Amino acid sequence: MRLDEFGAKADSLGNQMESGNKNAPKGTIYFGFIVYLQKKLSVMNFTGIVVGLATFLVIGIFHPIVIKAEYYLGTKCWWMFLIAGIVFCALSIVVDNLIASTILGVTAFSSFWSILEVIHQKKRVDKGWFPEGPGHNK
Numbered sequence: 706m707r708l709d710e711f712g713a714k715a716d717s718l719g720n721q722m723e724s725g726n727k728n729a730p731k732g733t734i735y736f737g738f739i740v741y742l743q744k745k746l747s748v749m750n751f752t753g754i755v756v757g758l759a760t761f762l763v764i765g766i767f768h769p770i771v772i773k774a775e776y777y778l779g780t781k782c783w784w785m786f787l788i789a790g791i792v793f794c795a796l797s798i799v800v801d802n803l804i805a806s807t808i809l810g811v812t813a814f815s816s817f818w819s820i821l822e823v824i825h826q827k828k829r830v831d832k833g834w835f836p837e838g839p840g841h842n843k
């Protein structure tokens with residue numbers, strides 16, 4: 706059976722399954738259900754889940770980056786996050802793919818937020834919650 710014939714048969718069985726045809730050949734109920742699921746999954750939109758997962762990962766990656774940057778460089782590393790944010794913003798505007806553009810935008814604003822977090826990290830170090838690194842002036 707050719708692939709297009711198989712697809713036509715699957716569509717036919719799927720339509721029989723959706724319409725509740727009780728005269729469908731035996732053994733096709735399971736196959737019809739699989740075809741029905743494939744049809745439903747083919748129209749589902751996973752963009753939100755992909756962007757949400759990527760956002761979760763970006764935030765998770767930036768957390769230790771901020772801690773290490775403040776430890777080794779102190780608060781004077783804020784400009785690196787500013788430049789990274791500007792670059793990621795520009796890339797987000799230029800990229801045509803919606804998902805990639807969104808993830809680049811999330812990364813850009815995570816970089817901008819990291820500027821504030823570097824300052825907060827310095828305050829945490831001053832309180833003794835984190836060790837003071839070589840980036841601090843004594």
